[in-house]
Amino acid sequence: MLKPDYPVRTSRLALRPFIADDLDALYEFHRLPEVTRYLYHEPRNRAEVSVLLEGKMASSVLTADGKALCLAAELAATGWLVGDCTLFWLSRAHQQGEIGFIFHPAFQGRGLATEAAAALLRLGFEGLGLHRIIGRCDGRNRGSARVMEHNGMRREAHLVENEFVKGEWTDELIYAILRREWESSSQPG
Numbered sequence: 001m002l003k004p005d006y007p008v009r010t011s012r013l014a015l016r017p018f019i020a021d022d023l024d025a026l027y028e029f030h031r032l033p034e035v036t037r038y039l040y041h042e043p044r045n046r047a048e049v050s051v052l053l054e055g056k057m058a059s060s061v062l063t064a065d066g067k068a069l070c071l072a073a074e075l076a077a078t079g080w081l082v083g084d085c086t087l088f089w090l091s092r093a094h095q096q097g098e099i100g101f102i103f104h105p106a107f108q109g110r111g112l113a114t115e116a117a118a119a120l121l122r123l124g125f126e127g128l129g130l131h132r133i134i135g136r137c138d139g140r141n142r143g144s145a146r147v148m149e150h151n152g153m154r155r156e157a158h159l160v161e162n163e164f165v166k167g168e169w170t171d172e173l174i175y176a177i178l179r180r181e182w183e184s185s186s187q188p189g
Contacts, residue, residue: 001061001062001064002061002123002128003061004069004123008071008119009076010076010116011115012075012076013076013082013116013119014073014075015074015085015119016071017057017060017070017071018053018070018071018072019057020053022053022072023046023050023053025081026049026052026053026084027046027049029105030044030048030052030084031043031045031046032105035105038137038138038140038144038170039102040165056070062087064089064092065090065092066089066090067088067089068086068088068089069087069089070084070085071084071086071120072085073116082103083101083103083104083107083112083113083116084102085100085101085102085116085117085119085120086099086101086120087099088100089128089130090134094131094132095128095131095132096131096133096134098133098135098136099117099120099121099133099134099135100136101113101117101120101147108143109143113144114147117135117147117148117151118151121151121182122186125179125182125183130179131178131179132176132177132178133153134175134176135147135148135153135174135175135176136172136174137173137175138170138171138173139158139170139171139172139173140170140171141173145173145175151177152177152182152185153175153177154175154176155174155175156174156175156176158171159171159172159173
């Protein structure tokens with residue numbers, strides 16, 4: 001089980017559980033076509049985001065494998081909600097997890113997703129004792145790939161046209177990092 005000591009802080013972010021008051025800010029970026037371009041779903045309307053938010057609010061503690069920890073990423077300096085982060089507990093037996101992140105386009109390209117992903121890796125390795133954490137993205141999504149690479153994750157696979165998404169065949173990139181790799185890359189110096 002993992003119940004983080006909230007908020008989980010990075011140098012510029014505070015990761016915390018979602019609350020009902022996050023609806024407007026979450027809708028602000030989940031409705032944008034540029035945010036969902038490489039995701040399985042289309043832009044969401046307000047009612048869809050409201051349902052999504054209910055599930056996220058119920059996912060602030062990881063109680064079992066097969067579940068997800070959903071965290072709002074807000075700017076520590078302002079309290080603005082700028083990202084939506086997830087740590088999936090894939091398997092207790094195999095000590096596997098997966099990270100995911102979505103950030104408002106106005107806040108992309110600043111290293112915020114990289115900070116959030118680093119915090120998710122720390123939660124997975126230190127909080128859950130995971131052995132291996134993966135991340136997946138559409139092969140065209142260079143931004144997400146860079147976030148994973150900046151966190152020491154290696155590209156393990158490039159699956160060519162493996163999924164039919166939004167009317168077209170798409171490639172998928174799979175990144176991963178082992179606990180020992182993360183520990184050695186997280187040491188100062």
